[in-house]
Structures are given as C-alpha cells and as structure tokens.
Amino acid sequence: MAAEALKSTVTLYVKGRDSDGVGSGFIFDKRGDILTNAHVVAPAANGGKIEVKFSDGVRRQAKVVGAAKGYDIAVVKLDHATTMAPTALPLGNSDTVLVGEPVVAAGAPFSLDGTITSGIISATHRPVTTGESSSSPSFLDALQTDAPINPGNSGGPLLNDSGEVIGVNSALRAATEKDAGQPGSVGLGFAIPIDQAVWVAKTLIEHGKPVYAQMGFLCNTAFRGQGVQIMQKRPHREPPVTPGGPAAKAGLKPGDVILNFGGRPVTGPSELKGALWSHHPGEKVRLKFTHDDRIRTTTVVLGEHRGDF
The missing domain is CATH 2.30.42.10 (PDZ domain)
Known part of the structure; x- marks a missing residue:
C-alpha cells in the first residue's frame, strides 16, 4: 500500500522572490491535478516558480490553479502536457474516520522525498488555527494523528489501511521549552479532512477562487x-x-x-x-x-x- 501511495505522491519545490520551500502533494483526479496546501505554494504567488518531482525522479514545472488560504488547500497543474500517466490516489470518506484506526502519512519531511510514517487517528474535529502571524490564518476542523508529520510533509496524503486518502497533512505541533522542557516529537499532527479538501479543490478548479x-x-x-x-x-x-x-x-x-x-x-x-x-x-x-x-x-x-x- 505504501509503495502504491508513493507513486502518486509528489514533492513540490517552490521558489519565490523573497522565500522558497519544499512541500508535498498528490495526484487526486484523472486529469493529473495535484492537491496540496495553500501555504506550500504561497511563495509562488507573485511570479514564483513551482517544480514538481515525481517518485521516479522526473521533474516538471507547474502553476497554481487556485488557492484557498482559509482552508489551506491549493490545486497545482503541470505547465505542459506530459506522456506520464500518474494514477490518482483513491479517496476515502473522512466522515467515517474513527479514533484509533491506523493511518499512514506520505511526503517529503525535511526534503526527504518518498518518506512514509505511520500511526493512528488520535482525535477528530480538532480545531486548529495555523498561520496566526499572517493576515490570513487557516482554520481547520482537523483530523489529529500521532503519525510523525514534519516540515515538508505539508500537502501530502494521510491514508487509511486500505490505501485511501482521508486527509491532507497540513500542520504539526512541536514540543517547546514550555512542554516539560524537553524538545522533540509530541505526536501531534493535523490533516484537513479529505471530504472538505476535495470540495474546496473542485471549487478552485471551477471558479479559480475559494x-x-x-x-x-x-x-x-x-x-x-x-x-x-x-x-x-x-x-x-x-x-x-x-x-x-x-x-x-x-x-x-x-x-x-x-x-x-x-x-x-x-x-x-x-x-x-x-x-x-x-x-x-x-x-x-x-x-x-x-x-x-x-x-x-x-x-x-x-x-x-x-x-x-
């Protein structure tokens, strides 16, 4: 299941005028549209560039179809037609997700593409606000997981044990000195429920705006x-x-x-x-x-x- 998931999981290298970054995404429809986080593609908003790296190492230039900052969802499309035929990942139903069920996160934590981590769903409907320092924070009704999610995982798929996408990895909670004084993983990652993410993505494809x-x-x-x-x-x-x-x-x-x-x-x-x-x-x-x-x-x-x- 992990091997199949990685075939349709991509790494996004985003370069802007003032900043750059690395994130993840995945193929979610037959046209090859890529679903990711809005904050992943944000540096490309004003004339930046996006390069998509596939699991076989092939790289392609891409552009943003639309982004919804409040939902933290974006859709990316390859600039030119390609002979590649990446398969869309099967989509699950996030409304039926249960606390305790096993999950797998795919992506490129710390730019290490092709990485798989595993855990369980530790909570649902978790209110999470991201980007508090920006003028446009995101408000998530998130799935919480203890599968390790790190910088670079953002935009990648969170899958159930059937290989279906149930969420889009979006945020993490790292330990600080206030958390018992010991830095490290505290087992708190957050994903946007796939039912919401797909509805937002289809709206962006149709209208170009959220x-x-x-x-x-x-x-x-x-x-x-x-x-x-x-x-x-x-x-x-x-x-x-x-x-x-x-x-x-x-x-x-x-x-x-x-x-x-x-x-x-x-x-x-x-x-x-x-x-x-x-x-x-x-x-x-x-x-x-x-x-x-x-x-x-x-x-x-x-x-x-x-x-x-």
Missing part, C-alpha cells in the same frame, strides 16, 4: 465567557449582525452567545470558524445560543463568501 460558508455577524474576540459572543456594539460603522444575512434571518441579535454549532460545543471564534467552514453554503445548521440569559435554539441557512478574506 468559496466559504458564512453567517454574517462579527465575533467579540474580547469575550471571555463560555461560547462565542456576537459583538454588542457597532464597530467602525459596521453592524454586528449583517441585515438580511443568515444570522439575522435565524433570529440572532447583537450580544447573543453561540454555545453549540451543528451539535458540537464551541468555545471560541477559531473553533466556530473551523466548524463553520467544514460546512457548505446553503446547508442548514442547528444552533444553540443564549439571548437575555435564556438558552434558545435556531436553524441557520449558511450564506457564502467568494474569495479569500
């Missing part, structure tokens, strides 16, 4: 209570709840606190955004919230936002 689900309200990031509070006052002349938007139609008001989204408790804005973006525009989602200190429920029909924020 589409996000949205609710139409502003979060109070200074709120320290349980849940996510809608802003109480109008900041910078922008209404806390967008008139006629999904939240307004669902009956949400300034100052309301969202406690549960789609059957899942939410404790902060990042967690809510990760859960929100795991849904598609037009979906109906059940909410539990407090209004005037009373717990209420409602259903919101999600709106859409085209393009990155």
Whole structure:
C-alpha cells in the first residue's frame, strides 16, 4: 500500500522572490491535478516558480490553479502536457474516520522525498488555527494523528489501511521549552479532512477562487465567557449582525452567545470558524445560543463568501 501511495505522491519545490520551500502533494483526479496546501505554494504567488518531482525522479514545472488560504488547500497543474500517466490516489470518506484506526502519512519531511510514517487517528474535529502571524490564518476542523508529520510533509496524503486518502497533512505541533522542557516529537499532527479538501479543490478548479460558508455577524474576540459572543456594539460603522444575512434571518441579535454549532460545543471564534467552514453554503445548521440569559435554539441557512478574506 505504501509503495502504491508513493507513486502518486509528489514533492513540490517552490521558489519565490523573497522565500522558497519544499512541500508535498498528490495526484487526486484523472486529469493529473495535484492537491496540496495553500501555504506550500504561497511563495509562488507573485511570479514564483513551482517544480514538481515525481517518485521516479522526473521533474516538471507547474502553476497554481487556485488557492484557498482559509482552508489551506491549493490545486497545482503541470505547465505542459506530459506522456506520464500518474494514477490518482483513491479517496476515502473522512466522515467515517474513527479514533484509533491506523493511518499512514506520505511526503517529503525535511526534503526527504518518498518518506512514509505511520500511526493512528488520535482525535477528530480538532480545531486548529495555523498561520496566526499572517493576515490570513487557516482554520481547520482537523483530523489529529500521532503519525510523525514534519516540515515538508505539508500537502501530502494521510491514508487509511486500505490505501485511501482521508486527509491532507497540513500542520504539526512541536514540543517547546514550555512542554516539560524537553524538545522533540509530541505526536501531534493535523490533516484537513479529505471530504472538505476535495470540495474546496473542485471549487478552485471551477471558479479559480475559494468559496466559504458564512453567517454574517462579527465575533467579540474580547469575550471571555463560555461560547462565542456576537459583538454588542457597532464597530467602525459596521453592524454586528449583517441585515438580511443568515444570522439575522435565524433570529440572532447583537450580544447573543453561540454555545453549540451543528451539535458540537464551541468555545471560541477559531473553533466556530473551523466548524463553520467544514460546512457548505446553503446547508442548514442547528444552533444553540443564549439571548437575555435564556438558552434558545435556531436553524441557520449558511450564506457564502467568494474569495479569500
């Protein structure tokens, strides 16, 4: 299974004007489109170059079809037609992934292409925010794994024991001095669920830009209570709840606190955004919230936002 997975796993060498990097990706459709992370191809955004290295050592130039920073997903396409016929990896169902099941991660950690690591799924629906220092962080509703994931694994496939892709490796949690004072692997890697990744990729191929689900309200990031509070006052002349938007139609008001989204408790804005973006525009989602200190429920029909924020 590992040998078959590596045939369709590629290494991306990305060079930009100010930075460069190495990441991974994999063939995910019959046209040979390559799925990877947005942060992997980010250096090529302004006139940079992408070189794709296949498992047999062949290298080809490529370009970005589209990238979604919020989802941390990008699609890459080879510049010219090729006689190569790489096989797309079979796709699994990330909604059926269970904690404890074995997984394999493929990619190029520390530029060591053709690397396989193994482990288990250690958690699902893990809220993860990446790129906090940038103006466009990613909010992941992630699969958590203890399979070793290191720099260079980003964009590579996370596979189940049937060889099906269930996630796109995206982030890691490394030990620091605050973690008991001993650096090293802490067994925490995170992957974007494949169901979400493929939907985003198909949207990028069709439209060239991402589409996000949205609710139409502003979060109070200074709120320290349980849940996510809608802003109480109008900041910078922008209404806390967008008139006629999904939240307004669902009956949400300034100052309301969202406690549960789609059957899942939410404790902060990042967690809510990760859960929100795991849904598609037009979906109906059940909410539990407090209004005037009373717990209420409602259903919101999600709106859409085209393009990155």
